[in-house]
Amino acid sequence: MIRVILPAHLKNLAGITGVLDLEIATAATQRSVLDAVERAYPMLRGTIRDHASGKRRPFVRFFACGQDVSHEQADAPLPEAVSLGREPFMVIGAIAGG
Amino acid sequence: MSHVRVLVGTKKGAFILTSDGRRSQWKVEGPLFGGWEIYHLKGSPADPDRLYASQSSGWFGQLVQRSSDGGRTWEPVGNAFTYDGIAGTHQWYDGTAHPWEFKRVWHLEPSIEDPDTVYAGVEDAALFKSADGGKTWAELSGLRKHGTGPRWQPGAGGMCLHTILLDPVNKGRMFVAISAAGAFRSDDHGATWRPINKGLRSEHIPDPTAEVGHCVHRIALHPSRPEVLFMQKHWDIMRSDDSGDSWREVSGNLPSDFGFPIEVHAHEPETIYVVPIKSDGEHFPPDGKLRVYRSRTGGGEWEALTKGLPQKDCYVNVLRDAMAVDSLDACGIYFGTTGGQVYASRDSGDTWEPIVRDLPAVYSVEVQTLR
Numbered sequence: 001m002i003r004v005i006l007p008a009h010l011k012n013l014a015g016i017t018g019v020l021d022l023e024i025a026t027a028a029t030q031r032s033v034l035d036a037v038e039r040a041y042p043m044l045r046g047t048i049r050d051h052a053s054g055k056r057r058p059f060v061r062f063f064a065c066g067q068d069v070s071h072e073q074a075d076a077p078l079p080e081a082v083s084l085g086r087e088p089f090m091v092i093g094a095i096a097g098g
Numbered sequence: 099m100s101h102v103r104v105l106v107g108t109k110k111g112a113f114i115l116t117s118d119g120r121r122s123q124w125k126v127e128g129p130l131f132g133g134w135e136i137y138h139l140k141g142s143p144a145d146p147d148r149l150y151a152s153q154s155s156g157w158f159g160q161l162v163q164r165s166s167d168g169g170r171t172w173e174p175v176g177n178a179f180t181y182d183g184i185a186g187t188h189q190w191y192d193g194t195a196h197p198w199e200f201k202r203v204w205h206l207e208p209s210i211e212d213p214d215t216v217y218a219g220v221e222d223a224a225l226f227k228s229a230d231g232g233k234t235w236a237e238l239s240g241l242r243k244h245g246t247g248p249r250w251q252p253g254a255g256g257m258c259l260h261t262i263l264l265d266p267v268n269k270g271r272m273f274v275a276i277s278a279a280g281a282f283r284s285d286d287h288g289a290t291w292r293p294i295n296k297g298l299r300s301e302h303i304p305d306p307t308a309e310v311g312h313c314v315h316r317i318a319l320h321p322s323r324p325e326v327l328f329m330q331k332h333w334d335i336m337r338s339d340d341s342g343d344s345w346r347e348v349s350g351n352l353p354s355d356f357g358f359p360i361e362v363h364a365h366e367p368e369t370i371y372v373v374p375i376k377s378d379g380e381h382f383p384p385d386g387k388l389r390v391y392r393s394r395t396g397g398g399e400w401e402a403l404t405k406g407l408p409q410k411d412c413y414v415n416v417l418r419d420a421m422a423v424d425s426l427d428a429c430g431i432y433f434g435t436t437g438g439q440v441y442a443s444r445d446s447g448d449t450w451e452p453i454v455r456d457l458p459a460v461y462s463v464e465v466q467t468l469r
Binding site for chain 2 (some may be wrong): 010013047048050051052059060088093094096
């Protein structure tokens with residue numbers, strides 16, 4: 001079980017509250033986690049990763065275990081605590097004014 | 099009894115203002131999609147309960163929302179806007195070639211006949227069409243690829259396709275406008291396009307009468323006479339009597355011919371409205387007076403409409419998609435400001451009053467007359 005925390009705007013869009021719990025069959029990576037998020041909530045496609053490039057949107061960050069893992073490779077394993085569900089994978093809307 | 103529904107897009111959400119046909123008491127609902135930029139929302143002429151909204155954010159990109167019950171409930175539909183084939187390049191501010199990149203939807207134009215067909219004008223400038231209620235989008239790439247695309251360049255607000263006009267008489271004819279490329283026409287349902295900028299003169303480009311490169315801010319037409327087009331250009335009010343084949347200036351006695359919206363009276367095809375703005379460097383009304391100008395002669399001769407509008411210390415702007423008319427017997431005119439007011443006139447512009455005054459900056463105003 002992977003636990004994912006989304007920013008408020010995306011929780012509203014997906015119609016969810018609290019932490020998102022997802023089962024992932026493969027290793028926990030940014031790509032596998034976000035693929036699972038988008039399978040469960042298709043309306044989130046394009047909001048975290050750009051439709052055309054598949055890359056993280058510039059003002060979206062990924063945190064895990066107190067670290068900013070935004071610049072890690074999409075297929076790099078996430079920390080073990082995330083893959084075991086002890087720590088959440090956090091999708092953050094960057095502090096960027098507005 | 100008739101009702102009026104005013105759809106307002108703002109910097110931080112959408113609002114729906116409703117009234118009966120008297121238009122004296124207004125109910126304000128919203129914000130919908132609070133915190134998101136709503137560049138535009140508009141109802142289908144074929145089914146007024148079908149609405150489409152462009153929802154975007156600098157953080158989370160573009161969404162399209164659809165309602166089938168007049169705005170009570172909404173569902174996100176397709177948001178993949180992929181350019182057809184190799185996207186290619188356009189001119190960048192420094193004159194270099196810049197790759198076409200999707201940024202946002204500026205304008206949604208539902209089909210006149212089919213509630214499930216809707217067009218989207220986007221930045222970087224292109225026209226998309228959905229025939230399945232917004233679930234999927236396909237580019238009408240004949241516009242971007244007709245030949246002048248590599249010479250288009252962004253205006254200060256980005257390189258946006260902001261105006262889509264569907265000709266209700268000549269089936270398959272449509273017009274679009276792009277900042278800063280100009281106006282374009284298709285006569286075959288959007289398959290092929292050509293620039294229609296002859297007669298425009300723009301001193302801020304190297305060749306003032308170039309085929310493309312003009313910063314057209316808005317075009318409007320009256321549905322009974324769609325071959326007559328009215329244009330608010332960056333500077334200059336223009337008129338065409340031949341579907342855009344040629345244009346002539348009708349700025350006349352306006353205090354400034356810079357501005358953004360232009361609109362046509364619902365029942366008088368020669369009565370048009372603009373909101374003069376001081377200049378391209380100072381986006382507020384001249385002399386701090388918010389004045390709508392009306393011409394009953396299709397341009398050339400203009401009168402200031404001031405009753406009920408602030409006539410001192412007013413420094414708001416009125417954006418290009420933020421003016422609309424209803425089609426009640428006494429035509430109503432509506433516009434929103436960057437200061438968050440939505441003003442309405444029940445008498446073709448003679449008098450005005452704010453129907454809501456403290457919204458976020460207003461990006462767009464559309465009106466539905468419900469009978």
